[in-house]
Amino acid sequence: MVKLSRRGFLISTGWVAGGVTLIYSLRNRAIATAPTIIFPDEASGAAWLQIRPDGSCRMFFSRQDMGQNANTGLAQIVAEELNIEMKDIEGILPTTSDVPPLAVTAGSMSLTAFSRPTAIAAATLRESLRSRAAVALSKPLSAVLDDRGGFRTAEGHTISYVQLVDSANVIVDFDDNQPAPALYTFDTTRAKNQIGQGVKPLGIRQLVTGDKVFASDISMKEILYGRVIQPPVRNALLADLDTAGVAEIPGVVQIVHQDDFIGVVCKTPSAVDAAIAQINVTWDLKQPINQREIDRLIDVDKAMVNGDLEHTLLDQAHRKDVDWEIDLRFDVQVQTHAQQEPRTAIARFNEGNTDHKLEIWTGTQDAWAIKRSASRDTGLPEEDIVVHPQRMGGGFGGREYYEVERDAVRLTRAVKRPVKVQWTRRDEFTASRSRPASAQRVRIATDSEGNLSDWWHSYISGYVTLARERLPGWLLPMMRLGEDSGVVKGAVPHYSAPHQRVEYQDVDFPIDLGVWRSLNGAPALFAIESAMDELAVRRGADPVDYKIAQMKGAHPRLENCLEEVRKISKRRPLPKGKGYGRGFACGSYDGRCFVAVSADVYVDDATRQIKVEHMSCAQDVGLAINPDQLRAQVESNMAWSVGMALLEKFEVANDSIQSANFDDYRIPRMTDMPSLTISIIDQPSIPPTGAGEVALVAGVPAIANAVRHASGVRPLQLPISYEAVSANDLENI
Amino acid sequence: MKLIVNGTEHQIEPEWRNETLLTVLREHLNLTGTRFSCGIGQCGACIVHLNSNPISSCMLPVAEAETHDILTIEGLAKEDGTLHPLQQAWVDENVPQCGYCQSGQIMQALALLQETSSPTDADIDRAMNGNLCRCGTYDRIRKSIKSAARAMAEAR
Numbered sequence: 001m002v003k004l005s006r007r008g009f010l011i012s013t014g015w016v017a018g019g020v021t022l023i024y025s026l027r028n029r030a031i032a033t034a035p036t037i038i039f040p041d042e043a044s045g046a047a048w049l050q051i052r053p054d055g056s057c058r059m060f061f062s063r064q065d066m067g068q069n070a071n072t073g074l075a076q077i078v079a080e081e082l083n084i085e086m087k088d089i090e091g092i093l094p095t096t097s098d099v100p101p102l103a104v105t106a107g108s109m110s111l112t113a114f115s116r117p118t119a120i121a122a123a124t125l126r127e128s129l130r131s132r133a134a135v136a137l138s139k140p141l142s143a144v145l146d147d148r149g150g151f152r153t154a155e156g157h158t159i160s161y162v163q164l165v166d167s168a169n170v171i172v173d174f175d176d177n178q179p180a181p182a183l184y185t186f187d188t189t190r191a192k193n194q195i196g197q198g199v200k201p202l203g204i205r206q207l208v209t210g211d212k213v214f215a216s217d218i219s220m221k222e223i224l225y226g227r228v229i230q231p232p233v234r235n236a237l238l239a240d241l242d243t244a245g246v247a248e249i250p251g252v253v254q255i256v257h258q259d260d261f262i263g264v265v266c267k268t269p270s271a272v273d274a275a276i277a278q279i280n281v282t283w284d285l286k287q288p289i290n291q292r293e294i295d296r297l298i299d300v301d302k303a304m305v306n307g308d309l310e311h312t313l314l315d316q317a318h319r320k321d322v323d324w325e326i327d328l329r330f331d332v333q334v335q336t337h338a339q340q341e342p343r344t345a346i347a348r349f350n351e352g353n354t355d356h357k358l359e360i361w362t363g364t365q366d367a368w369a370i371k372r373s374a375s376r377d378t379g380l381p382e383e384d385i386v387v388h389p390q391r392m393g394g395g396f397g398g399r400e401y402y403e404v405e406r407d408a409v410r411l412t413r414a415v416k417r418p419v420k421v422q423w424t425r426r427d428e429f430t431a432s433r434s435r436p437a438s439a440q441r442v443r444i445a446t447d448s449e450g451n452l453s454d455w456w457h458s459y460i461s462g463y464v465t466l467a468r469e470r471l472p473g474w475l476l477p478m479m480r481l482g483e484d485s486g487v488v489k490g491a492v493p494h495y496s497a498p499h500q501r502v503e504y505q506d507v508d509f510p511i512d513l514g515v516w517r518s519l520n521g522a523p524a525l526f527a528i529e530s531a532m533d534e535l536a537v538r539r540g541a542d543p544v545d546y547k548i549a550q551m552k553g554a555h556p557r558l559e560n561c562l563e564e565v566r567k568i569s570k571r572r573p574l575p576k577g578k579g580y581g582r583g584f585a586c587g588s589y590d591g592r593c594f595v596a597v598s599a600d601v602y603v604d605d606a607t608r609q610i611k612v613e614h615m616s617c618a619q620d621v622g623l624a625i626n627p628d629q630l631r632a633q634v635e636s637n638m639a640w641s642v643g644m645a646l647l648e649k650f651e652v653a654n655d656s657i658q659s660a661n662f663d664d665y666r667i668p669r670m671t672d673m674p675s676l677t678i679s680i681i682d683q684p685s686i687p688p689t690g691a692g693e694v695a696l697v698a699g700v701p702a703i704a705n706a707v708r709h710a711s712g713v714r715p716l717q718l719p720i721s722y723e724a725v726s727a728n729d730l731e732n733i
Numbered sequence: 734m735k736l737i738v739n740g741t742e743h744q745i746e747p748e749w750r751n752e753t754l755l756t757v758l759r760e761h762l763n764l765t766g767t768r769f770s771c772g773i774g775q776c777g778a779c780i781v782h783l784n785s786n787p788i789s790s791c792m793l794p795v796a797e798a799e800t801h802d803i804l805t806i807e808g809l810a811k812e813d814g815t816l817h818p819l820q821q822a823w824v825d826e827n828v829p830q831c832g833y834c835q836s837g838q839i840m841q842a843l844a845l846l847q848e849t850s851s852p853t854d855a856d857i858d859r860a861m862n863g864n865l866c867r868c869g870t871y872d873r874i875r876k877s878i879k880s881a882a883r884a885m886a887e888a889r
Contacts, residue, residue, distance in 0.1 A: 067830030207832030208820040210766015210806035217765035340833040393833025425771045639869025662775040670871040
């Protein structure tokens with residue numbers, strides 16, 4: 001295969017078909033099955049931008065779309081820098097062959113990591129066009145002023161991008177020896193045209209008309225339907241297989257069996273259902289799958305009997321023998337993503353002399369990881385494989401790995417026709433990489449003035465980013481000597497004490513684990529914020545005042561969020577009477593996103609239920625590029641807070657996953673939703689901080705604290721049940 | 734066998750006659766706006782109208798839909814591209830996040846407004862509580878139903 005230079009490649013694919021294009025180069029490469037973690041730097045640009053001869057702008061979107069609408073925000077930045085309107089931008093979700101690897105879409109990092117490089121790329125393009133305008137107008141650069149879609153002079157001459165761009169290819173390389181051009185996006189003195197506006201999410205019309213936007217909407221000639229039997233856990237070994245009678249089912253094309261991989265390919269989806277139902281499989285497990293085993297693994301109190309836990313996050317003049325004012329254990333159950341779209345992939349092998357021998361269509365957070373894994377799985381060189389990423393019907397951290405894609409690739413290879421694999425809802429639950437359960441012991445002591453003197457937080461969680469099968473097996477033991485970046489999320493408190501220790505242990509679970517919205521952020525803040533609330537309540541202090549005081553001025557943005565949420569929560573007085581309670585909580589995600597939430601709950605003795613009636617949220621987002629979409633992310637996080645605090649529990653028993661569908665894994669419904677008051681705190685001088693998984697960290701403990709206020713009983717386990725806090729069961733405090 | 738979808742008659746080939754209505758719509762007729770999500774009528778993503786009644790198409794054998802008038806999300810906007818008031822309200826309120834459940838939400842909301850032209854919050858709760866949205870867009874769905882109801886009342 002001829003290796004083209006990046007520039008030649010761009011031209012050969014027709015991307016540079018005329019006009020002025022800005023390109024960037026990329027230096028790094030990621031390893032086999034690990035996530036793609038190449039973030040753009042300032043000199044690289046985050047987007048390929050092109051002004052076309054008709055004056056419109058084309059951009060390759062750098063983020064995978066799953067409802068967070070990050071690409072809309074990035075397009076707003078491009079429009080701001082180029083003085084154009086959103087309608088002038090054509091966005092394209094690139095395939096893995098269109099652009100160099102882009103970072104996995106995760107960690108609420110999209111706007112944080114991509115906004116500035118995108119702005120630099122667009123501003124560089126603008127300034128290069130300004131130079132052309134100066135030549136065309138015979139004016140010095142300084143006399144060429146911005147105008148909508150072009151430039152003007154003080155004398156009133158105008159020249160548009162259309163006039164400056166012809167059909168000749170001109171490529172502008174970003175020169176990182178030059179100072180960055182003026183960035184309008186981050187200039188707090190400028191009036192903005194796009195930034196801070198409630199720009200409509202791109203592609204919204206397609207979503208309300210039922211257009212083809214998801215992987216499962218793709219059809220192609222000769223397509224067949226396949227499915228694979230998902231083991232209860234990925235390291236299970238096939239013990240016994242009985243496929244008698246399957247081949248005789250009408251519509252069955254082929255049974256595919258390689259080692260522990262068993263799948264079928266059929267002419268229609270109902271034949272797939274019938275064939276899978278006919279196959280009998282038993283699995284050998286390495287660990288028993290049941291709740292008791294999980295409870296045993298995370299028993300933090302038992303582990304602490306043996307001394308310090310394995311990893312230390314914080315240790316400062318730690319004291320063990322103190323008169324603990326708070327000494328509570330908090331337990332969080334397994335939760336799973338349950339995104340509305342069961343994942344789907346289509347794979348096709350192309351015969352003969354084609355650009356790509358293997359094509360994959362899928363909704364994924366990490367298209368380049370899929371390509372690398374498919375290469376490893378098939379033995380094909382990476383350049384022979386292309387992934388066409390599609391919109392995801394929800395991601396939430398669960399769609400970074402080669403899974404349904406693997407099923408489709410192996411089945412299509414066996415039958416030599418394109419195969420569509422759509423997981424069933426049961427497959428989704430069985431093969432999900434859920435958020436682990438965890439158990440946390442929090443101990444707090446105070447000095448004679450009531451300030452924190454000792455903080456000791458010890459916890460055990462299942463692995464998150466270092467979970468089994470997320471990295472190559474040979475790499476895992478080495479990586480596990482270090483920190484699991486998911487397990488440590490949120491655990492260092494914002495409160496300061498002269499004597500502190502935060503320690504944890506991570507353990508292998510009998511089920512597969514992985515990244516779930518906020519990772520350990522919401523579990524950790526549930527424990528920390530509950531413990532602090534309990535301390536304030538027992539001292540007779542106002543929890544908001546007490547928390548602010550114990551931050552000792554170190555987190556002004558977080559304090560500000562708490563003050564703001566206290567203010568906005570007052571707009572809606574808490575109803576008087578038994579059963580009503582209001583709780584507050586605050587937190588940060590990765591130390592860059594700050595949020596505070598208040599929740600009003602009603603503990604209803606008549607129906608024996610807990611209902612969240614209202615939530616208020618104040619979130620400091622740095623520069624608010626699209627306030628409406630930031631609000632939408634807060635709304636989503638509030639819904640997830642209700643789910644995590646009150647509803648969701650992933651059930652395992654009898655060596656299998658019991659949760660199989662929405663009838664036995666309860667996610668929030670419309671009637672579970674509280675009314676909301678949301679305040680987006682815009683900080684134009686601070687880069688955008690991300691929002692996708694932030695407010696959840698404060699929403700969950702706010703609900704728990706409200707239940708404490710309403711019932712007088714401290715919730716110690718998630719999800720919180722009415723029974724656990726009803727007056728009849730007071731022994732848990 | 735024939736199906737009448739959005740006013741158009743479609744011939745259903747023999748190999749597709751044992752499928753659900755949802756599978757036939759999506760895989761045979763290429764009308765993919767109706768989505769598969771739970772497969773057991775527990776989430777509402779696959780709702781279509783059968784003679785103006787909302788049904789979970791993932792549960793209905795296609796043979797039972799024969800001779801009935803089927804309306805899917807693709808049949809809501811006018812031929813000139815004008816959106817149905819519900820779709821327009823969804824756009825105005827920026828309802829969708831991932832968007833996967835929204836076809837079913839809109840079809841269920843349509844059934845509600847056909848029955849109750851000016852629904853209360855309790856009516857909306859009752860009608861929409863079977864339609865799941867993992868992104869949690871419920872607040873905006875509620876607002877959109879109300880604004881669509883107003884728009885439809887004004888148009889009458």
